[in-house]
Each structure stands twice: as C-alpha cells, then as structure tokens.
Amino acid sequence: MLLQSPRFVGEDNPPFELKGSLFTLTVLHLFHPDRAAIERHLAEKIKQAPGFFSNTPVVIDLDGVVDAPDEVDFSGLYQLLRGHGMVPVGIRNGSPELQTSARQAGLPALPESRAPGGAARKPERADPAPARSRIFSHPVRSGQQIYAPDGDLIVLGTVSAGAEVIADGNIHIYGALRGRALAGVKGDVEPRIFCQSLEAELVSIAGRYRISEQIDPADRGKAMQIHLVEDRLIIEHLTR
Amino acid sequence: MATVIVVTSGKGGVGKTTTSASFATGLAQRGHRTVVIDFDVGLRNLDLIMGCERRVVYDFINIINGEANLNQALIRDKRVENLCILPASQTRDKDALTKEGVERVLNDLKQSFDYIVCDSPAGIERGALMALYFADEALVVTNPEVSSVRDSDRILGILASRSRRAEQGEPPVKEHLVLARYAPERADRGDMLSVEDVLEILGIPLLGVIPESQNVLQSSNAGVPVILEDGSDAGAAYSDLVERFLGKNLPHRFITSQKKGFLKRLFGGS
Numbered sequence: 346m347l348l349q350s351p352r353f354v355g356e357d358n359p360p361f362e363l364k365g366s367l368f369t370l371t372v373l374h375l376f377h378p379d380r381a382a383i384e385r386h387l388a389e390k391i392k393q394a395p396g397f398f399s400n401t402p403v404v405i406d407l408d409g410v411v412d413a414p415d416e417v418d419f420s421g422l423y424q425l426l427r428g429h430g431m432v433p434v435g436i437r438n439g440s441p442e443l444q445t446s447a448r449q450a451g452l453p454a455l456p457e458s459r460a461p462g463g464a465a466r467k468p469e470r471a472d473p474a475p476a477r478s479r480i481f482s483h484p485v486r487s488g489q490q491i492y493a494p495d496g497d498l499i500v501l502g503t504v505s506a507g508a509e510v511i512a513d514g515n516i517h518i519y520g521a522l523r524g525r526a527l528a529g530v531k532g533d534v535e536p537r538i539f540c541q542s543l544e545a546e547l548v549s550i551a552g553r554y555r556i557s558e559q560i561d562p563a564d565r566g567k568a569m570q571i572h573l574v575e576d577r578l579i580i581e582h583l584t585r
Numbered sequence: 586m587a588t589v590i591v592v593t594s595g596k597g598g599v600g601k602t603t604t605s606a607s608f609a610t611g612l613a614q615r616g617h618r619t620v621v622i623d624f625d626v627g628l629r630n631l632d633l634i635m636g637c638e639r640r641v642v643y644d645f646i647n648i649i650n651g652e653a654n655l656n657q658a659l660i661r662d663k664r665v666e667n668l669c670i671l672p673a674s675q676t677r678d679k680d681a682l683t684k685e686g687v688e689r690v691l692n693d694l695k696q697s698f699d700y701i702v703c704d705s706p707a708g709i710e711r712g713a714l715m716a717l718y719f720a721d722e723a724l725v726v727t728n729p730e731v732s733s734v735r736d737s738d739r740i741l742g743i744l745a746s747r748s749r750r751a752e753q754g755e756p757p758v759k760e761h762l763v764l765a766r767y768a769p770e771r772a773d774r775g776d777m778l779s780v781e782d783v784l785e786i787l788g789i790p791l792l793g794v795i796p797e798s799q800n801v802l803q804s805s806n807a808g809v810p811v812i813l814e815d816g817s818d819a820g821a822a823y824s825d826l827v828e829r830f831l832g833k834n835l836p837h838r839f840i841t842s843q844k845k846g847f848l849k850r851l852f853g854g855s
Binding site for chain 2: 502506523
C-alpha cells in the first residue's frame with residue numbers, strides 16, 4: 346500500500362534519508378593478534394587516559410598484521426574491545442582472507458586508506474584555494490610570538506621555552522617544541538601539531554589545551570603529533 | 586671598519602660588566618684600538634670594574650646631549666694601551682639614551698677605534714635595546730642556570746628581531762655564547778646545567794667558558810679586569826675567549842667531560 350502511494354514516498358514526508366557524512370574515528374592498528382598482549386596493552390592505554398575509550402567507535406587496521414595473520418579471532422577481538430568500552434565498527438586493509446573472516450564476525454571492510462600510517466585523510470573537502478603556509482626558518486626564542494593566519498606554520502628550528510607559535514592551520518616544528526603551540530586558533534578542529542621533540546609548556550588545538558604537567562613524561566622528548574579526537578587532545582608518536 | 590659588539594644577557598648579575606671589561610682589555614692588549622661603553626645609565630659600574638671611577642668627568646649622556654666632546658669624556662686606561670672607557674651617567678636615567686644620539690656617538694667612535702664594546706644593562710628595556718640596536722656582533726653572557734638561560738634566549742630573540750641589522754634586513758647580528766660562573770664538578774653532579782645543556786637550549790656557538798673563581802670578586806673590588814690577573818683561571822679563560830674571537834682555534838678549557846646533565850636527569854631524555 347505504502348509503495349503504491351506516491352504521496353508517501355514523495356519528498357514531503359520520507360521515513361528516512363541517506364546521506365554521506367565524515368567522521369573522525371579512532372583507528373586501532375593491529376600488529377599481533379595475540380589476545381593476552383592486546384588486553385595488556387589496552388589496559389595500559391586506558392590507565393593513561395581513563396574515560397577516553399568510553400563508547401569510542403574504532404576501526405581496526407590490519408595493514409600491520411604480518412605474523413600469524415590466520416589467527417586473528419575477530420569475534421574474540423570484538424568482545425575484548427567492547428569489554429573495554431570501544432565499539433568496533435569495521436576493519437581496514439588486510440588480506441582478502443582476513444577481510445572475509447572479519448565480515449563473518451560482523452565487521453565490514455572500510456575502503457582502504459591511501460597512505461597506511463593512520464594519518465590518511467581522503468580529499469573530501471575540496472578546498473577552493475590552498476591555504477598559505479608560513480615558513481619560519483630561525484629558532485623561535487623565548488618571548489617571541491609567531492602567528493600564521495589562515496594557514497599552516499612551519500618552524501625549521503626549535504621553539505624555546507617562553508615562545509609561542511600560533512596557526513589557524515597545522516603547526517610543524519622540525520626542532521624541539523619547548524614553548525607553547527596553538528593550532529586551529531580560529532576554532533578549526535582538524536589541524537594538528539607535529540614536532541621532533543615534545544617538551545612543550547602547552548599544546549592546544551581549537552582551544553582544547555594541555556599543559557606540560559598533563560603530558561605523559563614517557564612522551565617527553567619524542568617525535569610526536571597532537572590532534573583532536575572527539576574533542577579530546579590525543580598525543581601520539583609520529584612514527585610507528 | 587670598526588666592529589660594534591654588545592655584551593648582553595637579559596638577566597642581571599651574570600657577569601656582563603666583568604666580561605665587557607676583560608674582553609675590551611684583551612682586545613686592546615692584542616693591539617686593537619678598543620673603547621668600552623657603559624650603557625647602564627643611572628647604575629654606573631664599569632668604571633669601578635675598570636678602576637677609573639675617580640677620573641670620570643664627563644659621561645656618555647653628556648656627549649649625546651652635546652655638553653662635552655668625545656675627547657673630554659673618554660678615559661684612557663692607564664695599564665693597557667689602545668683602551669678607552671666611556672662611562673655612563675650616574676645621575677640620569679635610560680630615557681636619556683636616544684637612538685639618534687647613540688648612533689652619532691658610535692659613528693664618531695668608529696673613526697678612531699677598531700672595536701666598540703657596548704656593556705648592556707640588564708633587562709630588555711630602553712637601555713638594553715639601545716646597547717644592542719647598533720651591534721654587529723653580540724656576546725651573550727649566561728650562567729649555567731635555567732632562569733639565566735631563558736633570559737638569554739629572550740635576548741637572542743630580540744637581537745634577531747629588533748636590532749638595526751634585523752630591521753634593515755642586513756645579515757644578522759653574529760652571536761657568541763659566553764658561559765660564565767661555570768663549575769664543572771657541580772655540573773657533573775647535576776647541580777647546574779652542563780655546557781651541553783646550555784648549548785642545546787640556546788643553539789649558538791660557544792665562545793668561551795669562564796670558570797667560577799674567587800679572583801673575579803677580588804679583582805672587581807680592586808678595579809682590575811680579571812684578564813690582567815696572572816695565574817687566575819678566569820683570566821686565562823678570558824684570554825682564550827679573546828683569541829677565539831679574533832679567529833684563533835683554541836680548545837675549551839675548564840670544562841670536564843660531561844656525564845648525565847641536569848636536563849636529561851630532569852626530563853629523562855632518551
């Protein structure tokens with residue numbers, strides 16, 4: 346009946362509508378399918394950021410699974426992640442066999458990412474004009490403030506303690522970051538901060554900030570990237 | 586062409602005037618016509634360290650204001666040939682230092698000297714800015730201690746952005762690091778920053794390390810630049826520093842091999 350009545354399937358009053366949309370998802374890069382090891386590492390991560398993994402949708406990336414790829418137990422993995430508050434929504438990469446067994450466990454394969462490494466982003470946003478970036482090729486000294494409006498800031502030297510680097514876009518620092526770095530200061534949540542050695546006084550993206558005290562001492566002095574996931578600042582290693 | 590060298594630090598009490606006195610004396614000892622100017626208007630000290638406080642008649646501000654000429658104000662050092670001192674005014678304040686006035690005096694001095702050493706006051710206000718504005722090279726004096734290093738970092742930023750060379754897009758001011766009051770055994774224990782730590786933070790070439798020494802205090806009180814004290818470590822270190830400034834390649838003395846430094850211990854560097 347319903348199908349026969351064009352008035353109901355018309356534009357006026359549809360029961361639902363399908364639309365494409367972009368989400369920022371946490372990607373879990375799986376290396377070893379060893380359940381006990383996964384559980385241990387998961388517990389450790391959750392201890393570092395309690396509350397972060399409550400109902401967090403995750404995509405499991407299988408690109409890094411090289412040893413014992415046949416032993417990935419997807420339903421077991423699913424249970425394990427759910428048990429820790431994560432909600433697996435699909436998988437990415439991996440061999441056709443892996444993808445099949447994932448599908449059987451109810452995990453669809455998402456389109457492969459171009460650049461394996463986690464930082465991939467599809468060119469969905471057709472930027473009308475490329476944002477201008479500002480390159481600063483000297484060290485940024487204490488008391489100096491460098492701002493890149495409308496784009497990225499690239500600092501070739503070190504950002505000293507007491508210095509401030511600010512950008513509407515991303516911030517790349519090819520030396521140590523010892524001062525403050527504020528990316529996305531106009532409110533954009535997409536920009537990230539990259540640095541060769543994280544020793545920052547403060548990092549901020551779109552107004553969400555963390556001060557030195559709140560940065561894990563284990564992350565200090567390492568090459569790190571900082572980005573926003575669901576309104577939370579995530580600090581992670583630049584290289585895997 | 587005369588070279589203008591500023592001795593600066595940001596922080597007070599780290600050894601700017603001591604360094605200015607010994608550095609200028611060392612240059613003059615090696616035959617270079619040298620004048621050292623006290624920019625610390627209102628807190629005149631250089632004349633005491635140089636031992637010429639009783640011979641001050643006119644000062645830097647008098648010349649800027651045209652109340653005296655250079656020959657009346659310059660004090661010729663009695664121990665070392667080729668060395669003159671231009672004292673600061675004790676009764677005025679830093680506002681008396683005008684950019685035009687300072688430039689005119691420096692240009693006049695360039696006619697008769699090879700090196701013009703500007704002893705900067707502490708801070709980053711007018712006096713310090715005027716002392717560094719016309720500099721070609723800078724000796725940045727730092728103690729192995731975090732606040733001193735941070736202030737030096739600040740001064741390096743100002744040199745790179747607010748000096749005349751920076752404003753006019755000329756080649757930047759050449760920066761030299763002078764690490765003063767260094768005690769290797771305390772750095773080894775991690776009580777103070779090591780040479781490496783300081784170099785890592787500031788990232789400029791090291792011109793000299795001056796060891797912590799009793800002689801510095803004694804010679805200051807006696808009005809003799811420590812470089813003239815025979816047998817003193819600090820004096821020998823200043824002599825090396827001057828030689829290095831003039832292009833000689835000398836190994837650094839008075840620093841022992843470094844163990845794990847303060848920063849590394851503090852932050853557990855990898």
